[in-house]
Amino acid sequence: MTRPRTIDAAPRPHTGRIPRNPGFPLELDWVADVRVNRSAVERRTATIGTRRTVKKDWQAAWLLRAVTLMDLTTLAGDDTPGYVQRLCAKAMRPVREDILESLGAEHLRITTAAVCVYHQLVSVAVQALRGSGIPVAAVSTGFPAGLSPFAQRLDEVRASVAEGADEIDVVITRAHVLNGEWEALYDEVRAFRDACGDAHVKVILGTGELGTLRNTARASMVAMMAGADFIKTSTGKEAVNAVLPTGLVMARMIREYRERTGHIVGFKPAGGIRTAKQSLEWLMLMKEELGALWLTPQLFRFGASSLLADIERQLEHHVTGRYSAGHRHPIA
């Protein structure tokens, strides 16, 4: 039977660089105009995973794509150089070669999108990933609370860039949002962006601590005006991290910002995304709300540490028809 055509045929990933968001002078009206109806947002997100689904080869292909959108992350007090080296090895070979061959995907150069670590481990990761083309991301600015002295936070950004980090995940001062200090938030993010230089900046809003979806939307808009390359939900350390209603609201703000300025901003949900099924819901949300451009690592990342293991098992299931076990896949 004839299938409906979709208009958003995806551009090839990794080709054609999208210009960075240069930011925009702070428009407080755009912040004030924000309207978010939580109940309606939740109704929409409740049907993201029921209106769309991908099965069989489509599911395998989408899961492979999810792997390539992953910022493989470790952000723990017991991170060591040795562990980060292993993590980088996993980032370069995230899926077992035989599975890729069975899928006919061995030529796709499947790697994760980046490796994300604390500043102390940036140089280790840079070293380990040399030649792979996989960027290193560093969390910064007093992650996760972001309440260390401002000058120190800027120094932290510069230090990580100097060590070779390509991407900096900064955290905002949540108080600026909770108290409606939009100029302060704008200035803070602008300063972070300037400190990053050529490194891309992902602005973590800490949405689990912002109280309302409306605050999330307003903070998103200000961060984008201040020049965020990505807006990111959470540190992974809050009580509530990446959930679909938050993601929907942020995606809609990205669309709004693009409509108003023409500039394109990426999105990174982080924290709590652990299953292959969840990852597909996020991808469907992106495709539906923003289009397939947001299914490329230039504009979309998962911040995740345990998601990969579930995707590997689902991919093997697709290949063998047998439910897989965790120990069949190499860990970091």
Added chain:
Amino acid sequence: MKVAEIFESMEYGPAPESAVPAHAWLDRHGRRFGLFIDGEWRDPESGAYFDTVNPGNAQTLGVIAQASTDDVDAAVNAARDAFKGWRALGPHGRARYLYAIARGIQKHSREFAVLETLDNGKPIRESRDIDIPLVARHFYHHAGWAQLMDTELAGHEPLGVIGQIIPWNFPLLMLAWKIAPALAMGNTVVLKPAEFTSLTALRFAELCADVGLPKGIVNIITGDGRTGEALVNHEDVDKIAFTGSTDVGRIIRVATAGTGKKLSLELGGKSPFIVFDDADLDSVVEGVVDAIWFNQGQVCCAGSRILVHEGTAGRLIEKLRARMERLRVGDPLDKAIDIGAIIAPVQLERIDALVKQGVAEGATMWQPSWSCPQDGYFFPPTLFTDVAPAATIAQVEIFGPVVVLMSFRTHAEAIELANNTRYGLAASVWTESINLALDVAPKLKAGTVWINSTNVFDAASGFGGYRESGFGREGGREGLYEYVKPSWQASIRPSKAAGGAAGNGAGSNAEAARPPASRAGDMPAIDRTAKLYIGGKQARPDSGYSLPVHDRRGRVVAEVGQGNRKDIRNAVEAARASAWPKQTGHNRAQVLFYLAENLAARSDEFTQRLRQFTARSSDAKREVETSIERLFMYAAYADKWESRVHQTPARMITLAMHEPVGVLGVVCPDERPLLGFISAIAPALALGNCVIAVPGEGAPLSATDFYQIADTSDLPAGALSIITGRRTELVSHIAAHDDIEGVWYFPVDGGGGEVERLAAASMKRTWIAGPRDWMDPVQGSGEEFLRHATEIKNIWVPYGE
């Protein structure tokens, strides 16, 4: 497509739900279905069958029996035979069966869902996630009502045999809405599914047998309009419940007129979807998707008229078009499509013709760039802009995935545009201001108002229309009353003895009235002219004629004006201008208490008046006393007939608001000239209706005397008009006036049929009340009256920040 290619394109692929088990069920029946009558499958008398077709691929699924009049007769007889036992089973026994049905639906939910999608063409997502869960919920909820009938509906009894006719857009859900409350209240049913979609009803019949439901309680007869007609016209059916088009609903109203059959009609709509400038526009866009692209727009309450603030229209249109581009139309069994197939070619043609007409009339049509599949009955989502209220597509129900968009300037204009329709089924209001939302919702003429949401349903909430969208409610407590009658009433059907003769109280004696001679004998008494009472003023009848009034000995004691249709018209105009509906319950109570006070002050005079007309002179005093008490009673109710908050299982406040019906024509009984009049007008007034009262014809002077009481009791102009004259003539003028919302008729000797026939044109609510003992508080007052004076609007208010 290879994995590597999909990896690049990130397209969606096919995701079909298996239809194998459903087809196996069809095969088990040899793809040939009989009628389910008296607990068994029967071949139709006529031997005739018709095809049922899968709209998703135009293939025949099986053949369905065409029930004839004989089959309908057999089904009704079976239901009648089963009624006694079902009623005797009692609330708890009935609750057990309804519970078992609910369980059965859940246990076979996917089978029902797939079968529904095969037969109807709706997306499997909807049948799986919306229709079937709501069906189960409806039976669970009503298992509860069955259990509680004796306590929560004390003083009520089942009606008997219910004939139910349902549409093809939500086949099993509409079956549940019909059967669950009917059975819960102790009735038995004969249900006719729509001829396009009989399969799930037949599967349901099987379920009834499986759970051991005694034979004859549920009978399923399939067929086309002729079968429905036979059911409607069957003498032994006590009530007809119909969901479908307004045109057919009107035919049924006319067909059942005068039979005493209770009737509920859930009909068409052209529901407004109102977007204010402070709405969350992205959520509005998803709301539109749910409003008009749910079930291909084949939804009676579809939000098919977008009304948007002029300054916001441009942005909304852009967003809508972008969203439409991403909608997916296709195989209804595909789990990743938004819009399935249109039910049948005839509907597809109608939609297409209306869309062409919209274009021809100058509106701007927009459809997505992609094209629909060709092997089923598909129509793309369609948005019309540059639409004026005068356009055909802005007025008629398209019943397809087609929405029109118009703009407004102020919120007052939004309300005016929203109400600028004959329909009144539902409305959706989008704003982030609770002040605005709760200001607008009560002003919309619609049975359901969804704030910041749309097409949300639940068994605990009533659903039904205002105006030509029909009357009666389904779901919730309010829906139960459609299936019961007061216990004191022997039957709701008129006795066979009652003829259709017109009232005979006046006019037969042409003798002119003379002022009665005074007792002294010398001076004549001063002539007292009973006029009409319209808009708070005494008015001479437009006709310039008067009718004599005879006392109990047949002497002419006075004359009253002979009202005509222009007097009725004037009373309606006065009612429309009246301040009465806007008054608070407390204010209305005060006026009613005051009426009682002033009546008490003149009780001797009113007693004397009654004695002119009744031999029971000792009774006259009691009638006046009871009238005073009744005014007190409704004064008391004026601020206590409270709305409810339904417990729907969503994060919503669902307000079942009691609203006045509007302008009510109240044609008072002949017996009990004062008490009958007071008992009829007071409940209507108490709840904020404006009343056009026609006093009993035999003794109208108690009513005309009453306008002096009204004048001295602060009753605002237009709240009450009193039009004397020939009852049967005046009630016809009332029934035929399109700006009157309801008519109550207390016939002397039948004659309600003409009222119901005339009322059908505007789907006016009619209450042809049976004879009763007005002195008895159970029969002559109370909730039955209040319910008829009330329109229930369910307002859904989601919350959460």
